Amino acid sequence: MARGVRGSGGSAGGLEVLYLHQHFSTPAGATGTRSFAMARALAARGHAVTVACGRYAGAETGLDGPFRSGRREGRVGAFRVVEFAVSCGNAQGLAARAGAFARYAARASALALSRPWDVVVASSTPLSVALPALAARRARGTPFVFEIRDPWPELPRAMRVGSPPLWFAMDRLADAACRNAAAVVALSEGMAETAAAHGADPSSVSVVPNGADLDLFGPQIVPWRPEAARPHEPLAVYAGAHGRANGLDLLLRAAALLRAEGAPLRLLLVGEGSEKPRLMAEAAAAGLANLSFLDPLPKPRLAALLAGSQIGVQCLAPVPEFAEWTAPNKLMDYLAAGLPVVAALGGRAARLLADGPCGIATPPGHAPALAGTLAALAASPARRAALGAAARAQAVRRWDRRLLAARFCGVVEGAAATPGAARVPA
CATH class of the missing domain: 3.40.50.2000 (Glycogen Phosphorylase B;)
Structure with a gap:
């Protein structure tokens, strides 16, 4: 032929x-x-x-x-x-x-x-x-x-x-x-x-x-929040794989610090992976009532969840090579949804979030920095709104x-x- x-x-x-x-x-x-x-x-x-x-x-x-x-x-x-x-x-x-x-x-x-x-x-x-x-x-x-x-x-x-x-x-x-x-x-x-x-x-x-899928994610989507989330509780969502490479123990440590500080924030982990049963068991044993797990969601349902959330969370294991060798698609979903992003990453992701700026990068593997940043954003609706607007604008401008x-x-x-x-x- x-x-x-x-x-x-x-x-x-x-x-x-x-x-x-x-x-x-x-x-x-x-x-x-x-x-x-x-x-x-x-x-x-x-x-x-x-x-x-x-x-x-x-x-x-x-x-x-x-x-x-x-x-x-x-x-x-x-x-x-x-x-x-x-x-x-x-x-x-x-x-x-x-x-x-x-x-x-x-x-x-x-x-x-x-x-x-x-x-x-x-x-x-x-x-x-x-x-x-x-x-x-x-x-x-x-x-x-x-x-x-x-x-x-x-x-x-x-x-x-x-x-x-x-x-x-x-x-x-x-x-x-x-x-x-x-x-x-x-x-x-x-x-x-x-x-x-x-x-x-x-x-x-x-x-x-x-x-970024600008039609599936964005301000036009009707928001949805899970039952575990109280009406006025800011939601910080991680949506992605729960594997060894994702380093989600960091989120459990951050949740413990946020609970100790009395920060009014719920961490929500959405997805599946080989590490999820262990993570759920450890969160339950530690009494992390400010952290919830959800099963993987179809993209339209995830879009509704992001529309009803206040912060997108990006997390990977603290492996130096991840700084330039990864391109997580969940980051694009957060930007398209107009969410401010907190990422425990350096390199490419940190540079991307600095543009706008549309989010905040914290040192990989550093739970106090991650918890402090999340608490500060939870307490500042105006800053969240500014970062979120910049996130959507960057998605439209660069990532359509x-x-x-x-x-x-x-x-x-x-x-x-x-x-x-x-x-x-x-």
């Missing part, structure tokens, strides 16, 4: 795009929706897009039919979704997640080799998503875009998760992905530097950050997801036009 002309089921002028993201979700789910937004944008530009995903905890793929031979598929809006019966989630142990990554890579490789796609988009994490793209590149000469959402093995190595042999193997896979990709998309400048370190041509690397999606589409279209090896039968 010639580039620029679709195969069966498409129309002339568009591309056949295979978009590989194991953790894909529509906004009906409780996890990130970047791949949904980018696939929708590609389809709106006339391309035939197939998204291949697994069954991720908290995700909603938009499909509800039965699985046959371990897969189901159908249309979700303007694009096609193929969902494999491969379950994965943050609550799983390392071995179970590794097995899920391998099974998804195997099923996605078969799909990548099943037809002559014009371009493949491989969105990591997990890093194993590069395997199907590399297989299609080797067998058919199919160009691919490698998207780095979290740099692996840099982050696992920094957190001492895994072992040197595993990190070595992941290094080699990251090298292969970065060197063979027609284009690399990184979510931050720090991630772009890791791509170059793995051998990517710097001219092929584009930074396309996470964006529609504008970033257009940039992403340009990278994919450019990759499809990249001269490469001739197509050969699979």
Whole structure:
């Protein structure tokens, strides 16, 4: 099939795009929706897009039919979704997640080799998503875009998760992905530097950050507050994964300090992950009545919660590498919702919050600084309002997801036009 002309089921002028993201979700789910937004944008530009995903905890793929031979598929809006019966989630142990990554890579490789796609988009994490793209590149000469959402093995190595042999193997896979990709998309400048370190041509690397969904989050949303929140109690919300990398013990320590000071503030932790049962047990044992946990919320419900809250909280484990190598999507949700943000982070997030300013960064891992900042904001409605207005303004000015999606589409279209090896039968 010639580039620029679709195969069966498409129309002339568009591309056949295979978009590989194991953790894909529509906004009906409780996890990130970047791949949904980018696939929708590609389809709106006339391309035939197939998204291949697994069954991720908290995700909603938009499909509800039965699985046959371990897969189901159908249309979700303007694009096609193929969902494999491969379950994965943050609550799983390392071995179970590794097995899920391998099974998804195997099923996605078969799909990548099943037809002559014009371009493949491989969105990591997990890093194993590069395997199907590399297989299609080797067998058919199919160009691919490698998207780095979290740099692996840099982050696992920094957190001492895994072992040197595993990190070595992941290094080699990251090298292969970065060197063979027609284009690399990184979510931050720090991630772009890791791509170059793995051998990517710097001219092929584009930074396309996470964006803000200005329609889903914002002042137009009817607010909602959970029953645990008293009517006039300021709410400080953390919405995200409850894993080791998130460092949520810091929020428990801050809650204890706030309780001791009598600060009228409730910390609300929304999400799931392997650390959540332990965190809940420790909060209960410590009698932290000013801290509540909620299950993951669908994006529309989360938008209502943020509309009814007063502060967004960003937290990661105090790992120095997190300063430039992470780009949490929850931060974009807070900004779009017009919430002032308190982040126990340095680096990129701290610089972002200084713009406006739209929030306050505290030293990573420093509970007294975090508690003091939260207490001060809880006592100052005028300052919260000013920071929140600046947050929404920055979201509109810099992070509108529609504008970033257009940039992403340009990278994919450019990759499809990249001269490469001739197509050969699979």
